[in-house]
Amino acid sequence: MLRYIKHHLATEEGVQWYGMFSLFVFVIFFLVVLIRITRMRKATIDELSAIPLSDDEPITKLVDNENL
C-alpha cells in the first residue's frame, strides 16, 4: 500500500493525481452533505435549533412529540 503511494509521489504526474484525488474526496463529501441537508424537513430543523432555548422551560419544550 505504502509502496504504491510512494511510487506515485515520486513523479510529478503522480503528485498531481494525489492533489486531485484529495480535492475530489472533499467535493463528493461536501455534495453528499449538501444534498442530504436540502432534504431535511422544516419542522425538524425548527425543533433542533430550539434546543438551547429550552433550558428555561424544560418540561414543556423537551418532549419529543413524534414519539409520544
Next chain:
Amino acid sequence: MEIQQVKYDNKIVKYFTFATLTWGIVGMLVGLIAALQLAFPEFFNDYLGFRYISFGRIRPLHTNAVIFAFVGNGVFTGIYYSLQRLLKTRMWSDKLSYINFWGWQFIILCAALTLPFGITTSKEYAELEWWIDILIAVMWVVFGWNMFATILVRRVKHLYVAIWFYIATFVTVAILHIFNSFELPISMFKSYSWYAGVQDALVQWWYGHNAVAFFLTTPFLGLMYYFVPKAANRPVYSYRLSIIHFWSLIFIYIWAGPHHLLYTSLPDWAQSLGVVFSIMLIAPSWGGMLNGLLTLRGAWDRVRDDVMLKFMVVALTCYGMVTFEGPLLSLKSVNMISHFTDWTIAHVHVGGLGWNGMFIFGMIYWLIPRLFRTTIYSRKLANQHFWIATLGIILYAVPMYIAGFQQGLMWQDFNPDGTLVYKDFLETVSSMRPYYILRSIGGGLFIIGALMMIYNIFKTVRAGSFLAEEIVEVPVLAHATKGSKEYWHRGIEGKPVKFMIISIIVVAIGGLAEIIPTMAVKSNIPTISSVKPYTPLELEGRDLYIREGCNNCHSQMVRPLRFETTRYGDYSKAGETVYDHPFLWGSKRTGPDLAREGGLRSNGWHYDHMIRPKTLSPGSIMPAYTWMREDDLNTAYLQAKINAMRKMGVPYKKGFEFKALKDLKAQAHLIATDIVENMPKIGLNGQSKEAKIKEIETKEIVAMIAYLQRIGTDIKVKPSLK
C-alpha cells in the same frame, strides 16, 4: 410522562471560571513582559537580566499560559455549563469533573515551573516535557470520558450542534497531541523528538495548525452555537448551515498545516496541498461566522444594551477577519513577505485577543450573574471594559501589521547594483521599535480591561449568592422509534458513538494525507553524504540552544528566494536536517536566520557576542547570556543522549558513547584555546593564557559556540547528492 429532577453542577463551572480569569491575567502579563523586552531591551538587559525571564524562555510560557491555561480553562467553563443543559443531565461523574479541574491546574503549574528553567522540547505550543505531555493526555481523556459518559446517559434524544463541535475537539486534540509528542526521554527534564528534520517540521505544523483549529476554534464555535442563541434569545440563524459548517470545517482544517512551511525544504506538492485547502477554508469559516452574526438578526437593538452581545459581536468579527486573513497568508506571494515577521504575531493576536479573549469575557459576563443569582455589579464598568479591550486589540494589531509588512519588505529591498539595501539585519530590527512600544501599550490596555472585569466580577460575586446545584425538572427520554420519517443526520446525532467514529474518519482523511507524505518523504529526501551527526560538544550546545529558546527569535531556514540567499547564503536543503531531533527551523525572525551561521565569524566574536551582544552589534536587542560564561557544562547525560540519538537512527558508531566525553573535551579545548589566543589582554584579567583556557573550556558557552559554528557547514564542504 415521567418527570425527573436534575441537578446541574454549577460549582465546577465556577471553579473553571475563576481559573480562567486568574490564568488569563498571568498569561497576559507574561506576554506584556515579553513585549516590553523587545521594546525596551536595554532596561531588561541592564537591570533585569535574569535568565528565568529571558525572552526565549518566557515566550513559550506566554503562549502556553494563554492557550492552555486561559483559553483552555475558558473552554472547560463553557463546555461544563452548556453540556449539562443541552443534555438535561448532570455531568456523569463529579469525581472526573474535579480530577479534570485540578489535574489541568496542576499541568499549568508544571508548565510555569519548567519553562522558565529552560526545560522545553522547543516544539511550538508543545514545549512541555514528556511527563507533562503524558499528564495532558491523561487529563484530556478524563475530560473526554466524562463528556462521553454524560452524552450516553443524556435525557434528550438529539445532540445539538454545539456538542458535535465538543466531540470533534476532544477527538482531534487527542490525536494531534499524541502524534506530535512522540519523544524519547533522556532524563526527567530532557527528551528528544522522535521525528527529525522535515518530518518533525511537518508533524509539528500539522499539530500547530490544528491546535489552533481544534483548541482555539472548534470548541468556541460550539460555545457560539450555544451562547449566542441564548443571549439573543432566538434560535441559530440556520441549522442547515450549521451542519454544513461543521462537517466542512473539520474535514478541511486538518489538511492546511503545510502552509506554515511555504518555501521551506518541505516537498513542493505538500506545500501546494496545504495552500489549496487553506483557501477552501474560507468558506466553512465564514459560514460559521455568518451563522453566528445572523443569529442576531432582528435583535441588533439589543447589542446596544447587552454588553455580553457586544463582546460576542466583536469576537465573531475578529474570527471573520482572522479566517479571511489566514488563507491570504497561505498564498505563497503573501507568505513571502509575511513569514518570519510580526505580521504573524498580529494575525494570531486578532485571533487570540479578539476571537478567544473577547468571547471568553462575554461568556463570563453572561454566566456570573446567573451562577450567583444577581445582576452584574456595574454595567458601566463592563461597557468600559469592552471599549478599552477593543481599543487594546486595535493598538496591538495595527502597529504589528505595519511592522510585519515593513520589515518583510525591508528584507527584500535591493539596490540597483544587486546588493541589499538593508544589509545589516539589525537595521530592520531597530526600525521596529516604535511599533513594539505601541504594541506594548495595546497589550497593556487589554490587561487593564481584564483587571476591570475581575473587579466587576469580584463585586458581583460578593453581592450574589451562589447557586451550587441548579435543580430543573425534565421528562425522561422517550426511546426513539426507527421509522422512515427519521432523517439521516438525526440518525447520526442520536448515536454519539457512531457520530464520534464518523468524525474521526473525516478528520483522519486529512490527517492521513499529511502522515503518508511524512512517511513517504523519508525515502524522498535526497541524502547528502557530507551531512554528519553532531559531535558530542555540538550536541550539548544544541541542547543549550533549545534550553535558551534561541529558536523563538532565530530561524534556521534559508528560503530559496534571491533576497534570502543574498543575505544568508545557500538555501536550506531537506537533507541537511536529517539528524535534527527536534528540527529547529523556527517561525519568527526577531534576529537573523542562523542556517548558514557556522564559520561566518570567529569563536572569539561569538564568545563576546553571547555575553555582551551590544558591544559587537550596537543596538542589538538580544539578551546577554552571561550565565553561559559562568556555568559549567553538564555532561552527565552525554552517554544517554548519544544512545538515544542512535536509537532514533542517527549513525553514531557503536561504542562511541564511551569516548564521547573525551571527544567533547578535546573539541572544547580547541575552541577555548582559539578564543583565548585571540583575546585582547584586558580579557585575560591578569590571568595567564593557560589558566584562562582552563577556566573557559568547561563552560557552557564553549558548547554553544561549537554548535553555532557547525550550523549549515556540512554542505559547505563538497555536496554530493546520492
